[in-house]
Amino acid sequence: MFWWGTHMGGWGYALMAFSTVVFWALVITAIVVGIRAVRHVRTTPTPPERSAPEQLLAERYARGEIDDDEYRRRLDTLTARTRSDLPG
Template structure:
């Protein structure tokens, strides 16, 4: 009678198969999460840290000549709580 002991996977084969399956699914999930984050980041626009402050916007308007010196100082004083507007008068 002949025994067929060598035609099946050993314990190491099952362990390797289980480990490789876990690694495959983990990599797939990580890739999906990173892809979703990348798409959300590109659609959300600039972050709040990238937006100019009100003082920067006012300085840009002054630099373009949209407002004069007195109006710039008045509005800057309003934005900063009156400290700069009072010091220039």
């Protein structure tokens, strides 16, 4: 009854079923990708804050980049500058 004339045949039904499955697969994939993109934007880490100058100096001293005399000299310079920046 449906295999002749202007009605859709067996291949038409198969194509319609296949295209419906593909359509819903694309919709679900788009939703999943959108959710992951939003989560990625919210969970992207912020760059670390810069340490205090004394902390950076101590790290350089600990790594052996500067010796004891230079460390003390630079630390004295930093603390003297900090004291002069204070009001009063």
